[in-house]
Amino acid sequence: MRLVVxxxxxxxxxxxxxxxxxxxxxxxxxxxxxxSIHADDRAYKPLNWMSPPCRIEESPGVWRIVNKAGEExxxxxxxxxxxxxxxxGVDPGLVKDGVEAHLQELLAATPTVLGExxxxxxxxxxxxxxxxxxxxxxxxxxxxxxEVKRRGEIDGVEQLTRYLELLGRDPLLAPVTGILAxxxxxxxxxxxxxxxxxxCVTVDYDALRGIERDELTLF
Amino acid sequence: MRLVVxxxxxxxxxxxxxxxxxxxxxxxxxxxxxxSIHADDRAYKPLNWMSPPCRIEESPGVWRIVNKAGEExxxxxxxxxxxxxxxxGVDPGLVKDGVEAHLQELLAATPTVLGExxxxxxxxxxxxxxxxxxxxxxxxxxxxxxEVKRRGEIDGVEQLTRYLELLGRDPLLAPVTGILAxxxxxxxxxxxxxxxxxxCVTVDYDALRGIERDELTLF
DNA sequence: CTATAAATGTCGGAG
DNA sequence: CTCCGACGTTTATAG
Numbered sequence: 027m028r029l030v031v032x033x034x035x036x037x038x039x040x041x042x043x044x045x046x047x048x049x050x051x052x053x054x055x056x057x058x059x060x061x062s063i064h065a066d067d068r069a070y071k072p073l074n075w076m077s078p079p080c081r082i083e084e085s086p087g088v089w090r091i092v093n094k095a096g097e098e099x100x101x102x103x104x105x106x107x108x109x110x111x112x113x114x115g116v117d118p119g120l121v122k123d124g125v126e127a128h129l130q131e132l133l134a135a136t137p138t139v140l141g142e143x144x145x146x147x148x149x150x151x152x153x154x155x156x157x158x159x160x161x162x163x164x165x166x167x168x169x170x171x172x173e174v175k176r177r178g179e180i181d182g183v184e185q186l187t188r189y190l191e192l193l194g195r196d197p198l199l200a201p202v203t204g205i206l207a208x209x210x211x212x213x214x215x216x217x218x219x220x221x222x223x224x225x226c227v228t229v230d231y232d233a234l235r236g237i238e239r240d241e242l243t244l245f
Numbered sequence: 246m247r248l249v250v251x252x253x254x255x256x257x258x259x260x261x262x263x264x265x266x267x268x269x270x271x272x273x274x275x276x277x278x279x280x281s282i283h284a285d286d287r288a289y290k291p292l293n294w295m296s297p298p299c300r301i302e303e304s305p306g307v308w309r310i311v312n313k314a315g316e317e318x319x320x321x322x323x324x325x326x327x328x329x330x331x332x333x334g335v336d337p338g339l340v341k342d343g344v345e346a347h348l349q350e351l352l353a354a355t356p357t358v359l360g361e362x363x364x365x366x367x368x369x370x371x372x373x374x375x376x377x378x379x380x381x382x383x384x385x386x387x388x389x390x391x392e393v394k395r396r397g398e399i400d401g402v403e404q405l406t407r408y409l410e411l412l413g414r415d416p417l418l419a420p421v422t423g424i425l426a427x428x429x430x431x432x433x434x435x436x437x438x439x440x441x442x443x444x445c446v447t448v449d450y451d452a453l454r455g456i457e458r459d460e461l462t463l464f
Numbered sequence: 465c466t467a468t469a470a471a472t473g474t475c476g477g478a479g
Numbered sequence: 480c481t482c483c484g485a486c487g488t489t490t491a492t493a494g
Binding site: 038040041042044071074075077097179180212213214 | 481482483486487488489
């Protein structure tokens with residue numbers, strides 16, 4: 027990884043056109059050839075960047091970074107204040123926990139959290155328009171489609187609505203009702219869900235993990 | 246901005262739980278207190294980060310970064326290979342061109358691109374659930390709601406569907422038909438749009454800009 | 465490779 | 480502050 031602090035101006039021409047006037051910034055060149063330009067604010071997002079795979083053409087005062095799609099980043103270096111290179115090696119990578127997949131797993135193991143007497147038919151139930159997160163049966167024998175999200179927003183309601191429409195046409199499954207399950211559900215999503223007869227269930231991830239642990243300790 | 250290259254391990258506990266095993270990485274601390282941790286690949290996204298506003302507690306071998314929401318990033322520094330600080334000043338910021346707003350502007354000026362005889366009623370037509378990008382009238386006098394996107398996906402169809410449903414209830418506007426206009430339209434969006442009687446129009450941004458230029462040169 | 469959904473999305477604007 | 484939609488979204492994954 028090469029770190030250059032320099033007064034520079036930058037132009038990007040690709041999916042849009044963008045220009046950065048002259049200022050002091052960090053230019054980061056990574057081992058895969060990718061380049062990003064950071065100002066002294068915002069942790070996450072570079073001002074400008076070029077994702078790998080890409081190629082750097084380095085001439086005295088100008089770096090030109092191009093990719094296969096013809097996008098181009100041009101950095102005019104006016105004054106270099108710092109320039110160092112570091113060998114970082116390959117990163118072992120990130121271990122995550124608590125994303126949607128895991129929440130779905132926990133709910134599949136304890137569907138009663140979503141409703142009294144609910145039993146799992148299967149996870150990732152396949153349909154023509156994509157898999158339904160959880161397909162369940164309630165105590166009356168009716169089918170229940172569950173959409174699992176970390177955060178419940180309008181998208182999730184729309185997605186579930188499409189599944190319900192499709193599943194409802196299947197005589198083996200009909201009638202099918204819907205549940206949107208999420209750690210947090212936005213008001214607008216609640217309103218839309220209510221309007222479509224979809225039940226909203228907020229799920230406490232930590233509590234759910236606790237239940238799992240408790241059930242495991244019973245053995 | 247402070248740049249530290251160090252062998253470190255990192256834990257994040259917040260919206261999810263994540264762990265980075267020991268390896269050499271770049272730790273970037275920005276003037277606003279935000280922190281990001283970069284490996285030697287991927288230009289855009291850091292392995293881990295904490296967005297501002299946040300607070301850093303620095304003890305000898307451990308940095309603890311917390312925010313108001315109680316999220317925490319903990320960096321265990323095992324071996325520091327580089328440590329430098331740079332004064333970057335305030336960045337003048339980015340000038341962009343070519344995004345949805347501009348596409349909408351161009352289509353508002355030349356609605357006939359979307360359909361023979363189409364005339365603009367108004368841009369950003371306000372409704373209870375948000376503004377309709379373009380409201381037009383076709384040659385038969387019927388109202389046409391246009392949703393403008395850079396890339397047409399299912400979201401755009403759903404959004405337009407909600408507008409059409411609402412606008413269709415207004416006796417002054419009904420009947421209302423819909424057009425999804427985008428530089429590129431995904432197959433799934435096309436299928437859903439067709440199913441709902443929404444017309445899809447792909448727009449060539451550069452050509453449209455050319456038309457604008459040509460019309461200007463007529464004066 | 466394309467297409468699709470998730471993301472610690474982030475960011476900006478309107479209310 | 481919350482809500483909402485755009486983003487050069489980026490990123491991962493399935494087909």
